[in-house]
Amino acid sequence: MDVSLDGWDIQRFDDVEWAPWGSTGKARAKIIGVADGYMVALVEADPGYTGDAHEHTNAEFFHLIEGSVRNQGVEMKAGDGFAAAAGSTHTDFTTDIGARYLSIFKL
Numbered sequence: 580m581d582v583s584l585d586g587w588d589i590q591r592f593d594d595v596e597w598a599p600w601g602s603t604g605k606a607r608a609k610i611i612g613v614a615d616g617y618m619v620a621l622v623e624a625d626p627g628y629t630g631d632a633h634e635h636t637n638a639e640f641f642h643l644i645e646g647s648v649r650n651q652g653v654e655m656k657a658g659d660g661f662a663a664a665a666g667s668t669h670t671d672f673t674t675d676i677g678a679r680y681l682s683i684f685k686l
Contacts, residue, residue, distance in 0.1 A: 590611045592609070592611065593618045595609045595610065595611055597609055599630065601629075602631050603628060603629060605624060605625040605627055606622055606623065608623075608644070608682075609621045611619060616637075616686065617684065618685070618686070619681060619682075620681070620682045621679070622680050622681075623679050624646075625677050625678060627674075628674050628677070629672065630672035630673070632670045633668070634668050635684075636666075638663075638664055639662070639682065639684040640660070640663075640684075641663075641681065643656065643657055643659050643660065644655045644657060644678075644681065645657050645675045645680075646676055646680075647674060647675070647678060648674045648678050649675075651669070651671050654673075
């Protein structure tokens, strides 16, 4: 079997540093993969975190692993997810109890 890593970005979780996420200082993220301009981020948001309002210039995909969030007026619990189309606006994203989630997006 011929195995190639061309086009692959495989990260070891413990080797990736946490970075601040958003402007409030209440969340952090690890970028655990990048390909074709898309990024996979594992985000840990503290209780009281509110996301910055923005417009999606590209699609964004989201999966809530732990906790709960309110997203665009919809209460979401662990296991829930969303896909946001390019051109959609994100004006309501907050967690009262904290959350851990995956976000896949392109800058």
